[in-house]
Amino acid sequence: MIIRQIVRNELTRLVRDLVILTLAVLVLGLLAVSVLTGERYYQQLSSAQSEAEYLSRIQWEQQGEKNPHSAAHYGTHAFKPVSVLMIFEPGVTRYTGVSLFLEGHRQNTASFSLAEDLDASLRFAELTPAFIFTYLFPLLIIFAGFRMVVAEKESGMYRFLMAQGISRNQLIWGKTAALWIMVLVIFAPFFLFGLLVAGLPISAEADLYRYLLLALIWMCYFGIMIHLTIGISSFARQSGTAMVSLLAIWMVITLLIPKVTSNMAASLHSVPTTSEFYQSVRTDLQQGIDGHNPFSEHSVAFRDSVLNAHGVTDVADLPFNFSGMMLQEAEEFEKKIYDYHLDRIQSIHDRQLGVFSLGAILSPGLSMQLTSMHIAGTDIHAFRHFTQEAEEYRIELMRVLNNDLRDNAVGERAIGYVTGRDFFEQNPVLRYERPSKITPSADTIPFILALLSWFIISAGLVGFAASKEEVV
């Protein structure tokens, strides 16, 4: 009963506090703007993506009469689809390339990131819900709550309340509850607004779940900030000190640790430069079958083994086109080399993410960001999923092209063999679908655990503050 009165009293104070009210309205306004512009941006990106995909297919089908291997060199593009949840948490979306060139003999990396075309003078200040929740919302919580307990002591009300038989436990938990209610009241309209603007009730079920989980993750982060605020406010002797300490905490967990961690990760596990990378790929490729050079040692050995198997002495006597077969053999070899080298890069990225889990332990802001990116399907794993699918498609397309050359460029048609539109129209199509399930990858689990531990420990801090007897 008493606790309810404490909560009500605290809420009344918050509502009457013009500063807090203004800030809350401002934050809500910014959230609304960010959701609306984010949705527009998402629509632009996804319609451009599907249009480009369509045009690129037409270009492929209508590339004219060509030898299948010329078509392999001509290549085609895959375009990265965007997750609707990028409206809320864009994650790495802006920093990964939008188009991936798929051609014979090599695996390319995606090029043209959105960030290159944004004149972001202050890059990380981009108005998205994730940004507002990471940086601004905690400030609102701090502003609303830093005085809650300490001001009672400063004004002498604390002694009064104790004398009236209110326990410290009731007082502190009551104020915590009031702060929670404030957060929920501000968050709820955003939640519904975002849900409707993004059209989540009618979109894929997985996206709705992702949104709900995102909300939970944000709540968890807000909870941590609420608990820290009340905890510090209970221990501080002056409201100024409480304020400055909370600001210091905010600065360290949202600004300092994420940046320092990322720079640490980069210098501890550095990625080779692109030219070094291609140099080592080239070196390895020279050891193998070169589809374009029939005189290389490996090519000769492969040819002889094929000739032996068919009991003939000249490739012209084979029942199929030998160069088609050799190109496919080479393609598979080249893929192995690229896979090996790209896996190496991936494992460096994984080790970097390992450093991030260290940073995530120190900063709930960082662990929240990394977790929510993953849930929103805008993290590096989502990007890898796309590039892997595109690569599988590429190798499949190359196989179809090489097999066509192998099977059809025989006999009289062997010299100057070309294929045309009918064939290209039948080639496989890349239909990329984002994963419908959310499977937390091994390196995301530490982030989630870090966030939960922070939640529990910070709640423990409030509990400790509440149980501590204090004479003022």
Add this chain to the structure above:
Amino acid sequence: MMSHLFYFEWLQLRKTWSFRLTALIVPVIIGYSLLLGHQRVQDQHAQIQELLESEQTFYDDLAERRRAIELGESEVEHWFQNPGNPLVLAQFGGSGRYVFLSPKPLAALAAGQSDLFPYYGKIALTNRSAMRDNALENPVMQVAGPFDFAFVLVWLIPLFVITIGYDVLSREKEGGTLALLQSQPVSIQKILLMKVLFRFLVISGIVLLSVLVFGFLLGIPIGSQAVIPVLLAIIAYIAFWFALCVLVNWFSDSSAINAITLVGLWVLFVLIIPSLISLFASNQHPVPSRAMWVTDQRGIQQAVNEERHTFFESWKADHPEEVMDGDTPDFYLIWMQRLLTNEVIQDRVDEATERFNSPREQQVGVISKLRPLSPSMLMHHWMQQVAGTDAQRLQSLDGEMREFQKDWKGYFIPRFRQLKYFSAEEISQIPRLDFD
């Protein structure tokens, strides 16, 4: 009088833990940010050096082989192995030249957009490609962005200033010492001014000293003239935040409210105004999708390639003297045609790119007009310009490459058209770009 006020202020300040923490943390983060920046610049210099050497070796080797052929010591089997052939020298197998945007002397101060845009590229006759050394970088790093001195100065230092200055007058009021001060023969305005001046001098001193000491230790050219405006700008930026502290303190009596107001102003200038400006600019002049640009480019290539014979024939009719008659090697006509087609494709792609670039330039225009709304944005932009890591400079790489490619083509293509092979002596005189 002044020294008295300063002395008492010092006694007071040095006992507050917020000051102690500031004095400890600020030098550490400044040192760390400069160290990271310095490493980045050193890596770039090393890379440039390495590439220049490899380029030199490449052409020395070609000249050597050419000399051997001239002396009759060796022979070539295929035309594309003859180092005297202009195509071999200008187009094939690793030939071409690198074009760099060398780091400016103060590049260590701001990483800017250098994690997004390449600082060097390579040109040959038909291609011009910027080297994305960071294409393999983990995008999570780019989200967090580089930790550089510009970040420390623009984002963090104001927060430290606020910590030190938010209660400069209100604390006296709250502590009840204001009445004591008012009873002194000095005006309260003067006391406030002196208190703030002292705190300002202390923070500026810590920041400047850290920059100079770490800059000196790392070998960043802090002795050069270019540093003076940077130091002045740092002082001005710190002064701006102290001025806000004074203003807020003058109008409000509560330290807590002051702190909220000042942090609110920080959020406004550092986070909200910049994000609204870029939102506004990108809504005013939306840049078309890159995905569409990619397909546009493909379309152009396809269209030109389909008509390559027509292009070549009409060009030949207009420039009969440019094409050699009679018995020419197989590759001659093929490459004559290819070079011409490439020229046409480049021109049309340039037109398409222009459609793409002009909204971006308009965006830049809108942003630079609105930038003065936030001193933080102004400061950050200016630091990037001083460091030479702003998007505009890095994007100028393509222009530089294009210019040099023109010279390169002008040098080789006429000789190729007449099939005038290079002697070993001439190979060592192939033009290079002067950059400083």
